[in-house]
Amino acid sequence: MPDHLPIIDSGQATQPLFWGVDVGGTNVKIGLVDDAGQTLAFEKISTEVSLGPQAAVNRVANEIAKMEQNLGLPRAQIPRVGLGTPGSMDLAAGMLVEPPNLPGWWHFPIRDSLAAALERPVSFINDANAAAFGEYWLGAGRAYDSMIMLTLGTGVGGGIIVNGELVNGVNSFGSECGHILVDSAADANLCVWGGGRGQLEAYASASAVVQRTRERLTEGASSELAGMLGGGDNELTAKQVFLAAEQGDALANEMIDETARWLGIGVTTLVHTLDPGLVVLGGAMNFGGLSSPIGRRFLDSIRQEFRMRTFDNVYEGTTLDFATLAGAAGYLGAAGYARAVHRQTAAES
DSSP: OOSOOOOOOOGGSSEEEEEEEEOOEEEEEEEEEEEESSSEEEEEEEGGGGHHHHHHHHHHHHHHHHHHHHHHGGGGGOOEEEEEEEESETTTEEOOOOTTSSSTTBBHHHHHEEEEEEEEOOOEEEEEHHHHHHHHHTTTTTTSSOEEEEEEEEEEEEEEETTTTTTOTTOOOOOOOGGGSSSOOOOOOBOOOTOOBBHHHHHHHHHHHHHHHHHHHHHTTOGGGGGTTTTTGGOOOOOHHHHHHTTTTTHHHHHHHHHHHHHHHHHHHHHHHHHHSEEEEEESSSTGGGGSHHHHHHOOOOHHHHHHHSSSHHHHHOEEOOOEEEGHHHHHHHHHHHHHHHHHHHOOO
């Protein structure tokens, strides 16, 4: 799947322009986006978490300066930058608090550090909210006023948009859909991040798929995946579960169906709370998406679980589908959020 959309010539751009920066545990994606959502420039650099947050800020600023120079763009044409990072965070203060997948980056003023390096304002949001805003602006949600997005990866992220506004929350924890409760049992599974018991992430993330598969294999379930229990180069992953399912492996297919069931429960709770009309599934773990029979069955199983647990009119009035922007959603959403803040600021001045 592509990391970015086709790049247009700067002469075709609709002014003004905005940078979108999507920080992940492995890579940072940097895209220059025009007012119509078209990408003019894109670069992906290694996050290099071990070097610390200030080093990453400096490298992002250097890449942006280099691209602006190559394009011959004056700074006035790019009035604001959007920045999405993993949580936890304090959005009002522009601080990373204690993001689990960015060790050594805790309690760092990343918004103001990047703003100082770029000499322009930075709009700061959660990375999953950025991806959701990208889908809302340019992807699967562009025909909707409200939507929920779940990002399925190592954990489960979330983004919620209501009437065009991101739900960020008082404690910068709004839209953390992966932490809704789906299992109240005393021995319910624990989340990969933070150890929350019984939360959606503990059942519907790639980490959860691997954990449940390991448990079944340890109990003696028959599967071609049994040879991957030792780790190393042949480590068991959610992708390996998907590949085995494509080959007809019964346990692998059972694990995917279980994941769909838990997601259906989570989707029902979220829809009953917000009734947005659209729920979008993004992230790396889509089991092949619409291009694979496994991915299509996965999506249909979530729909059927939702149908079983909701009201007929709610089911009929809710679209549940895969995201469409793939790896570009984060930087596009960060840029789109910067665009929205710029427009609001201009209207108020």
